[in-house]
Amino acid sequence: MKRSWRGVIYLALVLFLSIIVTQQTVNAYFYERYQLVLVLCVINILIFPLALLIYRKERDND
Amino acid sequence: MERKPQERESKKESGSVPFPEDNYTHNIRKAGERKLDRRGFMKMMVGAAGIFAVSTLPWGGLAAKELAGIGKRRYEPAKIADLNQIGVGEAVEFAYPGKHDSALLVRLSDNDFRAYQNACTHLKCPVFWSKEQGELVCPCHHGFFDVKTGKPTGGPPQRPLPEIELKTEQGAVFATGVKRYET
Numbered sequence: 483m484k485r486s487w488r489g490v491i492y493l494a495l496v497l498f499l500s501i502i503v504t505q506q507t508v509n510a511y512f513y514e515r516y517q518l519v520l521v522l523c524v525i526n527i528l529i530f531p532l533a534l535l536i537y538r539k540e541r542d543n544d
Numbered sequence: 545m546e547r548k549p550q551e552r553e554s555k556k557e558s559g560s561v562p563f564p565e566d567n568y569t570h571n572i573r574k575a576g577e578r579k580l581d582r583r584g585f586m587k588m589m590v591g592a593a594g595i596f597a598v599s600t601l602p603w604g605g606l607a608a609k610e611l612a613g614i615g616k617r618r619y620e621p622a623k624i625a626d627l628n629q630i631g632v633g634e635a636v637e638f639a640y641p642g643k644h645d646s647a648l649l650v651r652l653s654d655n656d657f658r659a660y661q662n663a664c665t666h667l668k669c670p671v672f673w674s675k676e677q678g679e680l681v682c683p684c685h686h687g688f689f690d691v692k693t694g695k696p697t698g699g700p701p702q703r704p705l706p707e708i709e710l711k712t713e714q715g716a717v718f719a720t721g722v723k724r725y726e727t
């Protein structure tokens with residue numbers, strides 16, 4: 483079977499997104515924008531199952 | 545095809561350099577080094593995303609606490625100094641609101657005072673007032689702040705210094721609160 487790097491690329495993008503969101507959370511906290519912190523926090527937590535989903539799909543394709 | 549170990553040895557001794565060898569795993573040192581394949585790498589990335597997700601939780605918690613208590617958040621007015629203790633163009637250090645939140649009061653003219661929490665917004669060095677330069681200076685990495693607004697004007701700092709609200713009463717300067725960041 484031909485190997486596909488699609489999963490790796492998607493996951494790299496997702497991980498990059500999660501790093502950015504983490505950084506922005508900390509920034510928002512120090513700027514005292516607490517609602518934004520909560521929103522970003524929820525986004526970051528939702529990103530994890532997304533990553534898991536991508537991984538699962540890729541694994542089942544192999 | 546399996547070769548017997550003796551046969552391999554004999555090849556080594558055959559004298560040709562490099563000796564013929566079919567064991568191409570001899571340069572793998574770590575156990576499981578060959579296991580970091582594509583799937584292992586993807587697993588690692590998922591794990592990292594999980595770690596980032598978990599690491600935002602404390603910030604969320606702190607923010608929620610802050611939001612819950614924001615109505616009650618009130619600063620006690622505190623006296624900083626008597627008017628006749630500070631000359632025009634001079635500065636005094638004080639601590640506000642907590643006794644570890646060091647701050648700096650600058651008298652720009654007779655009735656013009658500015659005060660900021662003076663932990664540098666770069667790496668928290670204490671910022672001081674330079675009368676000669678007319679600016680707030682951070683000695684650590686040569687950060688500069690505008691004394692009128694607290695905005696960074698040079699060097700590494702990117703965020704303004706938090707400004708402290710002041711009032712003058714009965715010949716003394718009082719701190720009455722800390723302004724929140726406007727962005």
Ligand code: FES
Pocket residue numbers: 664665666667668669682683684685686687699700701
């Ligand atoms: S700590 Fe102030 S400039 Fe780096």
